[in-house]
Amino acid sequence: MQNNVLILDFGSQYTQLIARRVRELNIFCEIKPYNKLPDDLTEFKAVILSGSPHSVRAEDAPHPDLSNIKGKKPLLGVCYGAQYLAHFNGGNVEKSNTREYGRAKLAKLYEQDPFLKHIEVGSQVWMSHADTIKNLPEKSILLASTHDVENAAFKFIGEDTYGIQFHPEVYHSTDGKQILENFLVHIAKVAQTWTPAAFVETTVAELKAKIGDEKVILGLSGGVDSSVAAVLLNKAIGDNLHCIFVNNGLLRKNEFEDVLHQYKDMGLNVKGVDASARFLDALEGESDPEKKRKTIGRVFIEVFDDEAHKVENAKWLAQGTIYPDVIESVSATGGPSATIKSHHNVGGLPDFMKLKVVEPLKMLFKDEVRRVGKSMGLEPNLLGRHPFPGPGLAIRILGDITREKVAILQEVDHIFIQGLKDWGLYDQVWQAGAMLLPVNSVGVMGDERTYEKCVALRAVESTDGMTADWVNLPYEFLQKTSNDIINKVPGVNRVVYDISSKPPATIEWE
Ligand SMILES: Nc1ncnc2c1ncn2[C@@H]1O[C@H](COP(=O)(O)OP(=O)(O)OP(=O)(O)O)[C@@H](O)[C@H]1O
Numbered sequence: 001m002q003n004n005v006l007i008l009d010f011g012s013q014y015t016q017l018i019a020r021r022v023r024e025l026n027i028f029c030e031i032k033p034y035n036k037l038p039d040d041l042t043e044f045k046a047v048i049l050s051g052s053p054h055s056v057r058a059e060d061a062p063h064p065d066l067s068n069i070k071g072k073k074p075l076l077g078v079c080y081g082a083q084y085l086a087h088f089n090g091g092n093v094e095k096s097n098t099r100e101y102g103r104a105k106l107a108k109l110y111e112q113d114p115f116l117k118h119i120e121v122g123s124q125v126w127m128s129h130a131d132t133i134k135n136l137p138e139k140s141i142l143l144a145s146t147h148d149v150e151n152a153a154f155k156f157i158g159e160d161t162y163g164i165q166f167h168p169e170v171y172h173s174t175d176g177k178q179i180l181e182n183f184l185v186h187i188a189k190v191a192q193t194w195t196p197a198a199f200v201e202t203t204v205a206e207l208k209a210k211i212g213d214e215k216v217i218l219g220l221s222g223g224v225d226s227s228v229a230a231v232l233l234n235k236a237i238g239d240n241l242h243c244i245f246v247n248n249g250l251l252r253k254n255e256f257e258d259v260l261h262q263y264k265d266m267g268l269n270v271k272g273v274d275a276s277a278r279f280l281d282a283l284e285g286e287s288d289p290e291k292k293r294k295t296i297g298r299v300f301i302e303v304f305d306d307e308a309h310k311v312e313n314a315k316w317l318a319q320g321t322i323y324p325d326v327i328e329s330v331s332a333t334g335g336p337s338a339t340i341k342s343h344h345n346v347g348g349l350p351d352f353m354k355l356k357v358v359e360p361l362k363m364l365f366k367d368e369v370r371r372v373g374k375s376m377g378l379e380p381n382l383l384g385r386h387p388f389p390g391p392g393l394a395i396r397i398l399g400d401i402t403r404e405k406v407a408i409l410q411e412v413d414h415i416f417i418q419g420l421k422d423w424g425l426y427d428q429v430w431q432a433g434a435m436l437l438p439v440n441s442v443g444v445m446g447d448e449r450t451y452e453k454c455v456a457l458r459a460v461e462s463t464d465g466m467t468a469d470w471v472n473l474p475y476e477f478l479q480k481t482s483n484d485i486i487n488k489v490p491g492v493n494r495v496v497y498d499i500s501s502k503p504p505a506t507i508e509w510e
Pocket residue numbers: 218219220221222223224225226227244245246247248319320321344345346347387388389390
């Protein structure tokens with residue numbers, strides 16, 4: 001890759017955002033942890049240093065050796081990155097008197113530098129720091145100040161090395177993208193050639209060369225990632241791609257049939273495997289959330305392995321892994337984070353399958369996967385689908401799972417999701433679904449006492465599922481949906497709406 005940019009991660013919560021902004025400029029970039037700086041940097045045309053929760057003044061802070069970079073390639077330090085450049089080049093970084101967090105405005109611009117092209121006094125920037133650069137490093141000049149931060153942007157004389165105290169990657173920095181463009185396009189001369197069409201072209205060529213005449217197996221889930229991966233592979237190797245779509249009995253109403261048809265219409269070589277009974281039998285009597293997830297993962301591997309063996313001469317397993325799954329970021333604490341839920345994932349396929357792995361999307365963010373899918377002509381209804389968890393309705397039925405409960409929840413979910421579509425709300429919601437609760441409550445229907453199930457509806461806004469807010473759905477919609485559910489789904493006499501955000505509540509109830 002000739003026009004690659006390296007983002008060196010010091011553990012900032014915004015590192016991925018830097019990558020996304022760079023890619024919005026149609027420039028490819030990769031994130032590497034600061035302690036895994038590649039020896040060979042020839043493929044990188046420019047380097048960006050991220051922010052960090054650490055203070056450069058602390059001994060245990062990240063202090064990588066930049067001697068192969070600084071002065072040799074265009075280099076931009078953001079926040080901690082800028083402080084780092086200052087601190088180790090004769091400048092002075094100190095604790096600031098007040099913690100500076102939030103909006104600020106560029107109050108003074110000092111130089112006619114391409115870095116500041118189209119940037120004007122008054123431009124809003126976003127600050128998030130406790131340390132401040134008191135004295136600029138040697139052989140540098142000041143480029144910009146805000147009202148409170150004198151050394152907000154600077155440049156080393158005679159090099160393309162820049163430092164900025166604010167964060168150009170967050171949207172609150174109104175001209176942040178322009179600044180990144182100034183640095184990458186005008187100063188570092190990186191070509192803006194990273195487009196979905198170019199990605200498809202190069203990836204298809206790479207897949208052809210890599211796979212040749214061998215056969216590939218791919219699990220299709222109905223979700224965006226595996227579908228886009230399948231279409232890419234299909235372009236490269238045609239019917240040597242064998243897709244398997246498993247019905248685990250825990251999908252949405254009619255999902256298996258509908259999606260299978262859609263895949264066939266797309267020209268994919270796909271086999272639908274109805275393993276509902278195998279999953280539901282294995283889950284019988286199980287009500288512990290983690291055990292349910294593990295059981296589903298295990299049965300999934302068994303079914304998949306059985307099917308894979310039926311494809312003669314299969315040598316590859318394709319996966320829809322995307323970039324956030326593989327980025328090695330530096331965590332603030334350095335230690336592993338707590339397991340909240342065990343995600344069911346084919347990523348955990350055991351070695352005994354002896355297949356080579358191919359992951360055509362592993363450098364893409366989710367929105368890029370969608371754009372790539374769009375450029376290959378995938379249906380908007382497939383690309384715009386809400387995320388649906390691998391374990392499906394199993395983790396939305398609290399307590400033990402029975403076929404009757406699955407059927408009830410499928411009906412409820414169908415009414416809710418169809419309603420969102422009919423009311424034009426589906427695309428405004430990031431994810432929605434219904435939970436079947438393990439409680440009965442008393443009701444009255446047609447003068448008769450009822451003692452039946454309760455369902456909870458959940459609709460959230462989110463960008464990546466890591467945090468989420470419940471959606472303020474119109475009362476009229478909730479009223480109609482609740483009525484429809486209670487009237488049409490026997491066994492349910494109460495509907496509630498989940499108004500918890502994540503954190504502390506997760507999106508799924510189990
Ligand atoms: N019902 C299924 N049949 C076959 N393969 C599946 C099924 N469900 C999941 N998979 C496989 O497991 C992978 C992980 O599933 P999961 O739902 O966790 O992925 P995801 O990141 O949501 O991606 P996707 O958008 O493809 O669903 C999928 O990409 C797919 O390859």
